[in-house]
Amino acid sequence: MARYEICGGNPLQGSVTISGAKNAAVAILPAALLVKGKCRVENVPDISDVRILLDILADLGADIRYEAPGVVLLDCTNIVSTHPNPELVRKMRASYYLMGALLGRFHKANVALPGGCNFASRPIDQHIKGFAALGADVDENEDYVNLTPGPGGLQGNRISLDVVSVGATVNIMLAAVLLPGQTVIENAAKEPHIVDLANFLNTMGAHISGAGTDTVKIRGVESLQGGTYGIIPDQIEAGTYLAAVAAAGGNVLVRNVIPKHMECITSKLEEMGAKFINYDDAIRVQSDGRLQHTTVKTRPYPGFPTDMQAQICVCMALAEGISRLTESVYETRFFGYCTELASMGADILINGKTAIVTGQKQLKGATVRAHDLRAGAALVIAGLVAEGTTRVENIHFIERGYERLVEKLTALGADIRRIED
Ligand code: EPZ
Numbered sequence: 001m002a003r004y005e006i007c008g009g010n011p012l013q014g015s016v017t018i019s020g021a022k023n024a025a026v027a028i029l030p031a032a033l034l035v036k037g038k039c040r041v042e043n044v045p046d047i048s049d050v051r052i053l054l055d056i057l058a059d060l061g062a063d064i065r066y067e068a069p070g071v072v073l074l075d076c077t078n079i080v081s082t083h084p085n086p087e088l089v090r091k092m093r094a095s096y097y098l099m100g101a102l103l104g105r106f107h108k109a110n111v112a113l114p115g116g117c118n119f120a121s122r123p124i125d126q127h128i129k130g131f132a133a134l135g136a137d138v139d140e141n142e143d144y145v146n147l148t149p150g151p152g153g154l155q156g157n158r159i160s161l162d163v164v165s166v167g168a169t170v171n172i173m174l175a176a177v178l179l180p181g182q183t184v185i186e187n188a189a190k191e192p193h194i195v196d197l198a199n200f201l202n203t204m205g206a207h208i209s210g211a212g213t214d215t216v217k218i219r220g221v222e223s224l225q226g227g228t229y230g231i232i233p234d235q236i237e238a239g240t241y242l243a244a245v246a247a248a249g250g251n252v253l254v255r256n257v258i259p260k261h262m263e264c265i266t267s268k269l270e271e272m273g274a275k276f277i278n279y280d281d282a283i284r285v286q287s288d289g290r291l292q293h294t295t296v297k298t299r300p301y302p303g304f305p306t307d308m309q310a311q312i313c314v315c316m317a318l319a320e321g322i323s324r325l326t327e328s329v330y331e332t333r334f335f336g337y338c339t340e341l342a343s344m345g346a347d348i349l350i351n352g353k354t355a356i357v358t359g360q361k362q363l364k365g366a367t368v369r370a371h372d373l374r375a376g377a378a379l380v381i382a383g384l385v386a387e388g389t390t391r392v393e394n395i396h397f398i399e400r401g402y403e404r405l406v407e408k409l410t411a412l413g414a415d416i417r418r419i420e421d
Contacts, residue, residue: 037226100174156181249289
């Protein structure tokens with residue numbers, strides 16, 4: 001098993017370039033299944049979730065070529081199956097987007113239920129509700145979802161989501177874009193990666209409007225043609241580096257960001273004492289490492305992202321005073337990392353949806369385990385600041401979503417090594 005070994009105490013200096021957004025890439029790559037032609041996708045992050053997804057698409061018959069670092073050419077004209085390899089599907093969470101894409105293109109799909117980060121119960125009832133509203137017969141059990149056309153066939157419809165769901169919004173968009181008629185998704189998620197998917201599909205000839213608002217409208221088209229599209233920068237990867245500098249101290253230029261996407265994160269870190277300078281596509285973050293307490297409540301975009309909960313919790317664990325962190329998307333997300341942080345000396349009291357974090361002057365290095373992607377990232381931040389050496393195990397979770405993490409942190413002056421047993 002591989003692990004990171006981190007010697008804490010170094011401030012972070014220099015510049016880091018953010019990769020393409022994981023949560024946009026894992027929606028856009030399956031969307032290429034809807035296109036008869038070549039899709040040239042740029043700024044694709046080289047992370048394990050993406051590599052697994054591309055393996056799944058190739059196994060279905062897609063022609064995949066790596067044109068340059070971060071540039072993938074996909075041709076899904078000749079897809080030979082609507083039953084993706086279950087072993088690969090179970091290796092990641094976003095493989096469930098194959099349901100919407102295969103249903104949208106071929107009007108059928110037989111997809112194993114996904115794996116991925118299990119920090120909470122992650123139902124897909126809203127995805128199923130959407131497929132059924134579009135006219136699909138849904139046969140599901142604890143292992144598979146099998147989708148076929150219902151008696152009336154598949155056509156556009158109005159769907160009002162019972163809960164704001166990124167995954168359901170994406171999956172319904174994928175299923176609807178080639179169906180006759182109009183589909184309206186109400187109570188839709190507004191995350192940047194929803195807008196990015198809509199922009200990708202529209203570049204290929206779709207008619208989607210309202211992405212980024214709570215009502216997304218899709219007018220079905222006959223077919224989509226190939227084209228070129230660049231994925232947006234990863235808001236959460238960028239936020240993770242901003243939190244790392246805020247906690248460790250330093251002065252770093254974070255390149256390839258969309259400052260608008262970062263406002264929900266920088267505003268909270270600024271409250272804690274970090275300083276920011278915004279440029280067109282970069283943010284400079286400065287911190288002396290001495291932070292003040294604050295209160296955070298996670299919310300769907302444009303609120304403070306749940307995917308930054310663990311990272312800002314580390315900042316709170318080191319801040320002066322008592323902070324409150326309330327989770328409104330996944331109630332059980334705290335358990336992925338708070339025990340591990342406590343073994344490093346953090347004082348975190350979990351009370352239902354809220355964690356009360358009493359800041360400490362110092363954390364101590366320890367051997368800790370990542371239990372999910374963002375929890376693992378938070379443990380790396382804690383190791384960068386802690387006194388002594390921190391060993392982070394189960395780093396496969398982290399490498400699902402952070403491209404070249406050790407290389408990027410080392411370039412900023414961190415003392416971090418990847419050890420392969
Ligand atoms: C996406 O997960 C992200 N994953 C998650 O990021 C992120 O935490 C989450 O959105 C919220 O922003 C990807 O984009 C691949 P949801 P998703 O559907 O789509 C409930 C990371 O770290 N719900 O928006 O699974 C659900 O239980 C990952 O990059 C239903 O009840 O999240 C949750 O409470 C972790 N029924 C809430 O909605 C459904 O059918 C939001 O979930 C679907 C969701």
